[in-house]
Amino acid sequence: MEQTAQESQPKALSEEAKERRYVKVKKILDSMGCIEQYELRIHVYQVVLRRLSRILDYKDCKERYNECKAQLEQYREDGKEEIYQNMLKKKEAAVTVDDIHFVVKEAERIVGYKDADEIVIWAKNAKAEIYKKEKIHGIIRFGIFIGIIAVVLLYCLYRKGILTLF
Numbered sequence: 001m002e003q004t005a006q007e008s009q010p011k012a013l014s015e016e017a018k019e020r021r022y023v024k025v026k027k028i029l030d031s032m033g034c035i036e037q038y039e040l041r042i043h044v045y046q047v048v049l050r051r052l053s054r055i056l057d058y059k060d061c062k063e064r065y066n067e068c069k070a071q072l073e074q075y076r077e078d079g080k081e082e083i084y085q086n087m088l089k090k091k092e093a094a095v096t097v098d099d100i101h102f103v104v105k106e107a108e109r110i111v112g113y114k115d116a117d118e119i120v121i122w123a124k125n126a127k128a129e130i131y132k133k134e135k136i137h138g139i140i141r142f143g144i145f146i147g148i149i150a151v152v153l154l155y156c157l158y159r160k161g162i163l164t165l166f
Contacts, residue, residue: 018058025051025064038079038109045072080113091119097134100127 013021028048035041045068052065087106094100104123107116157163 013054018055021051021055022058022061025061029064029068038083041075042072042079045075080110083110084114084116087116087119091122094126095130097127097130100130 025048028044032041032044035044048068049065049072052061052068056062056065083106087103087110090099090106091103094103100123104120104127107120107123110116154163158165
């Protein structure tokens with residue numbers, strides 16, 4: 001079944017439908033200050049822009065659309081910088097693999113921004129280094145554990161008279 005050009009076009013909205021959409025968009029925009037998470041705020045701006053794009057000819061929707069588009073771009077830049085700064089702080093203080101994972105996740109949120117891609121490479125190398133240190137520390141701990149067991153065993157054998165010194 002083929003769609004004609006008319007069927008694929010969205011139907012024109014009635015004035016009532018435009019007003020309902022306009023009121024919903026206004027409510028969303030009024031509540032934008034409550035949204036703090038970067039990705040969620042970006043998503044909400046995109047939803048608002050999509051809704052406004054269907055009613056550009058209604059009231060002040062064209063102006064609101066342009067304002068939202070500008071705010072979205074500004075928020076993207078500001079948000080990326082904030083994520084970047086938090087990532088740098090965590091990078092400087094990173095000592096555990098979990099710290100490195102946090103740095104990688106933050107860098108993946110802002111791929112292509114400043115040197116975020118290079119930080120991902122640094123993080124992978126740092127993670128390998130930490131794993132290497134943890135492996136060495138694990139071997140040392142295991143050696144100490146075996147040494148303690150050996151000393152206790154030798155002491156027990158000595159106390160029972162099975163082992164003599166000289």
